Amino acid sequence: MKRVTIHDVAEAAGVSLATVDRVLNGRPGVRKGTIEKVRQAVETLKYQPDSFAAGLAKKSRYRFQFLLPDGPNAFMEDLTREALAHAQTMSGDRLQVHVEPIDAFDGHRVAGTLAILDRTVCDGVAVVAPAFPEVRAAIDRLQARGVPVVTLVSDHPASTRQHFVGIDNYAAGCTAGRLLGRFLPEAPGKIGFIAGSLGLRDHADRYAGCQKVLAEGFPHLELLKVREGRDDNDRNEKLVATLIAEHPDLAGLYNIGAGNRGVAAALVNAPRAKQIVFVGHELTPYTHDALQSGIMDAVIAQDPGHEIRSAIRVLKALCDGRPIIDGQERIRIDVFLKDNLPRLDGS
Amino acid sequence: MKRVTIHDVAEAAGVSLATVDRVLNGRPGVRKGTIEKVRQAVETLKYQPDSFAAGLAKKSRYRFQFLLPDGPNAFMEDLTREALAHAQTMSGDRLQVHVEPIDAFDGHRVAGTLAILDRTVCDGVAVVAPAFPEVRAAIDRLQARGVPVVTLVSDHPASTRQHFVGIDNYAAGCTAGRLLGRFLPEAPGKIGFIAGSLGLRDHADRYAGCQKVLAEGFPHLELLKVREGRDDNDRNEKLVATLIAEHPDLAGLYNIGAGNRGVAAALVNAPRAKQIVFVGHELTPYTHDALQSGIMDAVIAQDPGHEIRSAIRVLKALCDGRPIIDGQERIRIDVFLKDNLPRLDGS
DNA sequence: CTGTTAGCGCGTTCAT
DNA sequence: ATGAACGCGCTAACAG
Numbered sequence A, B: 001m002k003r004v005t006i007h008d009v010a011e012a013a014g015v016s017l018a019t020v021d022r023v024l025n026g027r028p029g030v031r032k033g034t035i036e037k038v039r040q041a042v043e044t045l046k047y048q049p050d051s052f053a054a055g056l057a058k059k060s061r062y063r064f065q066f067l068l069p070d071g072p073n074a075f076m077e078d079l080t081r082e083a084l085a086h087a088q089t090m091s092g093d094r095l096q097v098h099v100e101p102i103d104a105f106d107g108h109r110v111a112g113t114l115a116i117l118d119r120t121v122c123d124g125v126a127v128v129a130p131a132f133p134e135v136r137a138a139i140d141r142l143q144a145r146g147v148p149v150v151t152l153v154s155d156h157p158a159s160t161r162q163h164f165v166g167i168d169n170y171a172a173g174c175t176a177g178r179l180l181g182r183f184l185p186e187a188p189g190k191i192g193f194i195a196g197s198l199g200l201r202d203h204a205d206r207y208a209g210c211q212k213v214l215a216e217g218f219p220h221l222e223l224l225k226v227r228e229g230r231d232d233n234d235r236n237e238k239l240v241a242t243l244i245a246e247h248p249d250l251a252g253l254y255n256i257g258a259g260n261r262g263v264a265a266a267l268v269n270a271p272r273a274k275q276i277v278f279v280g281h282e283l284t285p286y287t288h289d290a291l292q293s294g295i296m297d298a299v300i301a302q303d304p305g306h307e308i309r310s311a312i313r314v315l316k317a318l319c320d321g322r323p324i325i326d327g328q329e330r331i332r333i334d335v336f337l338k339d340n341l342p343r344l345d346g347s
Numbered sequence C: 001c002t003g004t005t006a007g008c009g010c011g012t013t014c015a016t
Numbered sequence D: 001a002t003g004a005a006c007g008c009g010c011t012a013a014c015a016g
Helices: A006-013 A017-024 A032-045 A051-057 A074-093 A107-115 A133-144 A169-183 A201-217 A233-246 A260-268 A285-293 A304-319 B006-013 B017-024 B032-045 B051-057 B074-093 B107-115 B133-144 B169-183 B201-217 B233-246 B260-268 B285-293 B304-319
Strands: A062-069 A095-102 A124-127 A149-152 A163-165 A189-195 A221-223 A250-255 A277-281 A298-301 A334-336 B062-069 B095-102 B124-127 B149-152 B163-165 B189-195 B221-223 B250-255 B277-281 B298-301 B334-336
Touching: A006 A017, A006 A032, A017 A032, A051 B051, A051 B074, A062 A074, A062 A107, A062 A304, A074 A095, A074 A304, A074 B051, A095 A107, A095 A304, A107 A124, A107 A133, A124 A133, A124 A304, A133 A149, A149 A304, A163 A304, A169 A201, A169 A250, A169 A277, A169 A298, A169 B169, A189 A201, A189 A233, A201 A221, A233 A250, A233 A260, A250 A260, A260 A277, A260 A285, A285 A298, A334 B334, B006 B017, B006 B032, B017 B032, B062 B074, B062 B107, B062 B304, B074 B095, B074 B304, B095 B107, B095 B304, B107 B124, B107 B133, B124 B133, B124 B304, B133 B149, B149 B304, B163 B304, B169 B201, B169 B250, B169 B277, B169 B298, B189 B201, B189 B233, B201 B221, B233 B250, B233 B260, B250 B260, B260 B277, B260 B285, B285 B298
Parallel strands: A062 A095, A062 A124, A124 A149, A149 A163, A189 A221, A189 A250, A250 A277, A277 A298, B062 B095, B062 B124, B124 B149, B149 B163, B189 B221, B189 B250, B250 B277, B277 B298
Antiparallel strands: A298 A334, B298 B334
């Protein structure tokens, strides 16, 4: 039951270690015939390269930059926390993760941050990409300079980014719509929409999905015009307050972006607070409590821990030219009700 | 930016490599003073042990046995597939995963399979533990022999197993109850329950959770007596057929265990098929389609891929005495509606 | 109690 | 086109 090494393969093939190595790593300088003999030996011996030895020998290291929005957004804070946590854990595995805070609303600054990156300082970049054209350009140039880039949470499909780590926001919107439609009685009622900005691609996608499901499946519901609050709690609170005032028969509310706290604040002050079905995004300490207390009825979420780990795996695979296992990297659209909340201590 | 090695630490502390190693690995034979000097050096140099080198040097290997039920259960098949997939992928990381099929309904056979395991052939085992006392005893004896054991999917809390990898089935039942209650109109109606067997702990837990939520939150619903179909499609079909016949006003149906296919078969033949809210467990090709077609309304699930990976991580940590990061290993209770289904190709 | 030394399996020169 | 030899950073056995 001993481990088979290149030695065994070399012996079986009647060649030397170096030759086996060349074949295994597809390097030139080996005759067709020899290369085939080695392949045979590998097959019959079921040789599996030892990743520990390989990792040690080629003193490779992975330096990844994560550009994550700062600001008072609980989800982004989670994402940052996870990234930093993994920077710790994985530093023994020769991978360094640097988190660079960015202002997601300042496209030029983000582009500038991307512009100074380089093969010499960084082997891969993950960025929560705001939808500015200059950001797209910066991503493309970074890629052209040979640094693999993945987008995180918010995609830039038109760019040359290698991969997107995040959820299908259209489907997420559909899910929100279905929950709203089915939680409400089959009776006329109005649905209010709050978004950060429909200029943000993820918000627009969610909105579209939700609208489609409600229009198709629940025609008795009237969909109100979406209002934009820039993911800000105070703005959202005012928006919702006026919404409730203008529509006393409001039945449901979908907060497409962040700022659930503001929405809830307005809601609890409303007369029919607990009757209004409220669906929002991302599991944070706040939405957690809101679900428990019954202020929120459902939360659609994506797991920041999974996303960070996926981004790292993908970037690593990109660095050493391995294929990406798509099924493995798909980020799930989580649905939380008050009953299936994870405890909040761990990830 | 060079990597700091034990050499650097040794030099800084004025001791030799071996001493540093002793301190780092908590081995005896070092004076208090020396041990402190080394600690200091480690701190100031921010030394991080290189896991590749360590892995190579201590030619450790992890041989894990996974005892998974065979039989025509799509979820268990998924679990097995994932385990085998990882056996492939990770074999370069010195970890061998053997999958041993077991008959979950034959406690003696399972106990027998556990009984022949041993430190000499296996460094850890993960078992989908059926709730027989002889299984519990076998787990305890295995542990006593020094082989760490984790239970998978189905727990045995009274045993000495080190860890349980799976979901909180009580909470899962609550979630199912909430979904049923909220999807149904606030009007009188009956809820039917199908289980594999309430002798199975996970089924009993789910049932309890669901009952509690429905009783507390939706008192207008009448809960029918649970019927047991041993997770068998044919039995389930007959049970549901008679259920529908006896209760023309059946409003909802909760299939606590497997065999959704049988339940659905009976359902589609019923007059009010699409009106009955049907909630079940586990995402399989069949429940996937049933959600899409509207036969099922929600699926509560656990991700077999996550569970296998978690089991491997935990077993590994157990083997080399590392702590288990609880938050990292918590398995989520997934909720699937027709809108947030993952594509079925990958994990 | 502490230091010295020889590998672990593979990548990477250099020499042939 | 192929082979021999060294070193990656760490552990483990053996000295002292």
